Amino acid sequence: MQGTSFLSLAIWVPIVAGFAVLTTGSDRHATVARVVALVGALLGFVVTLPLYAGFDPRLSGFQFVQLKPWIEAFNVHYHLGIDGISLLLILLNSFTTVLVVIAGWQVIQERVAQYMAAFLFLSGFMNGVFSALDGLLFYVFFEATLIPMFVIIGIWGGPNRVYAAVKFFLYTFLGSVLALIALIYLYNVSGGSFALADWYALPLPLDAQILIFIAFFAAFAVKVPMWPVHTWLPDAHVEAPTGGSVVLAAIMLKLGGYGFLRLSLPIVPDGSQYMAGFVIALSLIAVVYIGLVALVQSDMKKLIAYSSISHMGFVTLGIFIFNAQGIEGAVIQMISHGFVSGALFLCVGVLYDRLHSRQISDYGGVVNRMPVFAALFMLFAMANSGLPGTSGFVGEFLVVLGSVKANFWYAFAAATTLVFGAAYTLWMYKRVIFGAVANTHVAHLQDINLREFLVLGLLAIVVLWMGLYPAPFAEVLHVAVDDLIAHVMQGKLSAP
């Protein structure tokens, strides 16, 4: 099982499927494009299942490793492998791609082939990021994700899509070019190697570690996004089509958190510890301040976007308190947020497709017309506010638990999110769903059809499963997280 190249399949099956979808050509063959895309996405998900089945959670180090020379001139290798953290994110990614393809089935009527192909490419690239063990390979996949996302927002987005697309691209590109410099610097000082394992073992003086940390931070903080470099996210979310928002929130934001775990912490552990206070401060600002900002939003998508930033603050907080609960909580929070925010964006998409408005004030009393939808939406809103029994609770609880160990006041500030999160989510829910039927448009709403029910239902199952029985998700993490903590705590300073 370990010998077969399922990781390569997880990357290349969606990409090849994307090209196949593109060849179906114009919108006259839209149905063919949709079917090919669905088959591709399903295949892409199926090939990731053996990864979970064959993964041995007791082993430390990377599994399913593949190592082939790629660019000899720079000693770059096509080096893949996963640990528990990447395993979960790959599964999340491939699963979400299937949902996105189904969700865009009827909504997207223009340039269908290109839409579907862009998501499949994106899925392949992101699996590449999550499984790359070579610094340059990581960067190549990391950057390549920008192209399809730029096109998705720009073509199928809302009225202000061009502004949002360009802002998204330039913001994230600016962050990542600095990381590129750090990668090349590491290549030079490690004597010409891009292998992450070599960099993990490489001793570095503290000032170099801090500079490298800052360079990586520029890339990953923008991606997460952390306060104050978060401003691209609400714009991108509001303008992106539903599928774009789902992928953006569910997976692309995780590239940042994953980057911290895979690059920043192990490569520059002392630099990370040195800068931890700063990162924690930014994370807490995100949790509290952005939580308050979310409260006053009148646009549903914007509200969920700010809620995402606030939840991502939890992730970075968990990572930088350097204990097992914190990091495990952060990873679980990433996965859970992937499902929950994806589901919330889909819910908003369901409403938007019917009324073409995302303003909270245009709705009210939706439950009278769409009871099934209201029930599912309720579950996701509860999960977003961190209700026990849903997936949202597990991660938040672990992070708060971890931060009490580090510092009581961290935990105190972080725990306010349980109040704010509940406030903004449930208040929005109340205004949209409950009350009397607000206007004639709402009065003519149709409840969700089978396709929408399938998508939201699947997500609901996962959200409940993660909340009630998180063990299958958590147990694959233990060894990876423990190894990471041990490595970070040991440090690897060299004389300046």
Next chain:
Amino acid sequence: MQFIQPLWPAFPELFLLLAVCVVLIADLFVSDENRIVTYGLTQASLIGCVFLILAWSRPEPVYTFSGMFVGDLMSGVLKLFICLTIMLVLAYARPYAAARGLFRGEFFALVLFATLGMMVMVSANHLLVLYLGLELMMLSTYAMVALQRDSAVATEAAMKYFVLGALASGMLLYGMSMIYGATGTLEITELAQIIGEGAVGPRNAVLIFGLVFIVAGIGFELGVVPFHMWVPDVYHGAPSAVTLFVSTAPKLAGFALLVRLLAQALGADVLVIEWQQMLTVMAVLSLVIGNVTAIVQTNLKRMLAYSTISHMGFVLLGALAGDANGFSAAMFYMVVYVLTNLGAFGMLLLLSRSGFEADRLDDFKGLNQRSPWYAFIMLLIMFSMTGIPPTVGFYAKLAVLQSVLSVGFIGVAVVAVLFSVVGAFYYLRLVKLMYFDAPQDTAPITPDGDVKVLMSLNGAAVLLFGIVPQPLMALCLYSIQASL
């Protein structure tokens, strides 16, 4: 030194010279409607050249004409790329030139003469031979820019090009004479030897004076700030087919000029420090001015001209490392630049038709709706120029940044990447026009079969060399290592 030296390193040049004469004479007997015969002969002579280059390339440098001419691996590789580029240029330019009365015998003769000049430059081992090759190339190019006699813009561009070019040639020649005064020789290998032995060093004011003029000459030839004034005007004023030519193959020859003069003749460690500073200033200024000015352009040709200036800044960044690693990065960057620029200008020619120049940015609006395939190719080209993987442009930037960082110029590398973010803006704008906007021009795009195939190959190369960059990178590295 041997008395009878082998002539074979110069076989491609000799063959091309013969071929130009044949083309010139044959063209006299060809009527206007059969001009395609001249075109065929031109392409055939270039193909012949390619075969000769492939057959007569040796890894070890071989000198001939009393050491004035060298056949080494770098010259072989560059000549090969030059010939292939010219073939592609001619193929892209054919429909455009035919529709505008440029499809004449002189055009082909001038292109071939310019090619000959470039090939001589690439193989020169003597400052005067280098200069001769440069002049042959430049004089042919001036004439090509002015080929559209009734166009005032083109004539103005040619005039400007000629005056500034003559000034730059003068500077280069003046620098060479200084160097001759300081060292007593013009032969590149001897120069390197004399300076390397320390007989004439950086304390020699005449030598340093000469070096400054030589760097200025190189700066003009590559079009880097502050010697960049001609670039936008010539790119804009010349007929697009000629712009395609000017912006591609001569840059490869310009790279050879850089290597022969700075890496070989004046490459001793004591002198590297001297020209490193000059190159740093020129490179950083080019990145800043090129990228910032390109943002406000509305004409695609001018925008690409400023983008060229910034790319040449990157090439200089590679060169300023001063070692084989740096020069091979610069060479790789140059080859990639030529590949992407061929595609960009080729697309501009492809969208132009009789009586319509697709040289405004707005002419690309909605290209995705008119032709998804060409829009996709242009998208790849633009992202390659930005330096986004998985296109080949990323590896070019990577190689250059690696060489800059390996000599410790971290600040310069940071400036370079920050200004490539600025550059990303105007490349993205073209993508935006093609993908997000509705088309203004709805005429069907019907390129000829050969252009269609070549353009597709061009676009595919940008992506394929991005997925498998190793062969091209290794070729550049190996050829520079074997020649320095």
